[in-house]
Amino acid sequence: MITSHDVARLAGVSQPTVSRALRDDPKVSEATKQRVREAALALGYSPSAIGRALSVGRSTRVGLVVTDLENQFYAHVIAPMHHELERLGHELVLITESSESGPVAEHVIGHGLCGVVLATTTVDSILPSRLHDRGVPFVYFNRTAPNVPADSVTVDPEQGIRELLADVVAKGHSRVGAIFGPRNTSTGELREQTVRAVLDEHGITLAHRDVRHGPFDFRTGHEGMHALAGRADPPTLVLCGNDVVALGALNAAAELGVAVPGDVSIAGFDDLPTSSWALVRLSTVAYDLDAMSRAAARMIVARADKPEAEPVTEVFPTRYVPRTTIGTARS
Amino acid sequence: MITSHDVARLAGVSQPTVSRALRDDPKVSEATKQRVREAALALGYSPSAIGRALSVGRSTRVGLVVTDLENQFYAHVIAPMHHELERLGHELVLITESSESGPVAEHVIGHGLCGVVLATTTVDSILPSRLHDRGVPFVYFNRTAPNVPADSVTVDPEQGIRELLADVVAKGHSRVGAIFGPRNTSTGELREQTVRAVLDEHGITLAHRDVRHGPFDFRTGHEGMHALAGRADPPTLVLCGNDVVALGALNAAAELGVAVPGDVSIAGFDDLPTSSWALVRLSTVAYDLDAMSRAAARMIVARADKPEAEPVTEVFPTRYVPRTTIGTARS
């Protein structure tokens, strides 16, 4: 490996001068900088980020903690988050909660990340408090945990759900079912409560047998729809916890031969790219996931810079995107 | 930050002893190990990976170089690769070629990765030779570059394509079109050549006007299908460079109101999870992408261990998975 000492030797300066010159320190003369840059180029030298990290006591690597990497939702957060981090001179390292290499908190601390973004927090996860105790900067992305305050980027589902349900009611649905997300996530819980409250304003109550819960994945929607639509007397509409769940439901409907929206209407939440496919055309609730992901990136680097600043929180509005999976209620 | 020195003080031993004890060095007595572990636990200490990396001169971080993070194909390589790396005690850091922070090679070198896997190599990319020159271990994933030899994990498309085309011919297609991948990728080129060669055995030639090329993305398939099927005299079947392209084509067909496989048949390559959706049911060529991704993970850590070993290469076989997008040719 070639180091700043090699460059120093070639340029005929001291090693610290190489360090300063390459970081464009104003205290170094232009002539020297020039000489150093040439030497560095000649040797193909690039400074070791790890030497630097050890020296300054902080790295430029942020971790993204996710449980389900396979889930397409996360592809759409990883991409923009990575780009924004790169723009800020940081790297993205992936961490999953199911880490076999021991507790995530230890992993995070040991691996010298300057901060982490938590994308799959549950209400009962211990990670936030562990990170807090160890002084590791972090931000909540999308989901939050109630007990440990920290920066967060979230979405406010209300407006989108109101618009969606207004359409649902206008189309004559009164027998509505739902496949909600997990109860132990802030997003799952908030969306469910909002749906129930707004439905209530319209005089509609969800029948217990028309409701399912499960992880925000394809399978939940798939199995949920089989359960709900496979019955003699199914609801005319099924609200899904998110688009991936709705995609599962849509496919289950196709398997069952139940027409959407002829026999049953379906709604999602997230408006992923797949939802606008001609083959899908899912009516859903949208928000700017791309901007959210980038905001989280900016937030974590800012936080790493000023660990003591007041927690900030950014919330993104939602809107209804009607497509073709919600039709007039069959009578 | 709490360091091994703090633990040493509390345990009443020297700092190197802490280091050895925690790594379970057999030369340390059980009694001492016990004491050190307790002290470490009490202080909530976890060893700094970056201190360690600097000391041993090698990190446990492997980079994955990808251009299009949004592409669902990569979600299915990232997940298994990450899991396998984690199992091996390594981390995955994401790198995109469009790195604004200067040339990727410099980035890779500077950031102290122990190796990188190249997932979006083109025939003309300079990265392989740069990495080679700088002595950075790397492996080709899926695609290779011809000039720089290195470890690789690839797929052999022949068997799958043979089976696919046998079915195509049996169903009476003779007017076949294609939306191939980019000419400057080994995968794009190899699949195209194989298709042409096997088709030739069946006495079929692709008409120039029935062929399109483009990046392996949704848009390529989408625009390609609009161009091919929007004409007066379209081919009866369109072979796509991969599933994501085929998904674009399938959706374009839906938009155009052309029935699949009634009006036109469509084939893919990869067999992504989406392809088996009831809404999709894409006939395609399959291989074990999961195993491939894990193999690449194992390969890069092995390579980082023995930089001088002979390059190894692992190739995965393919098979045809008939579903419903290929039908009898209309006459």
Next chain:
DNA sequence: CTGAAAGCGCTTACAG
């Protein structure tokens, strides 16, 4: 404007 010195948190010979 530049250099010598010390230090970041580890590991690894080398002694004992």
Next chain:
DNA sequence: CTGAAAGCGCTTACAG
């Protein structure tokens, strides 16, 4: 079995 010493590649006061 354990410790003192040196070093990994940087950065950052401190002198000059």
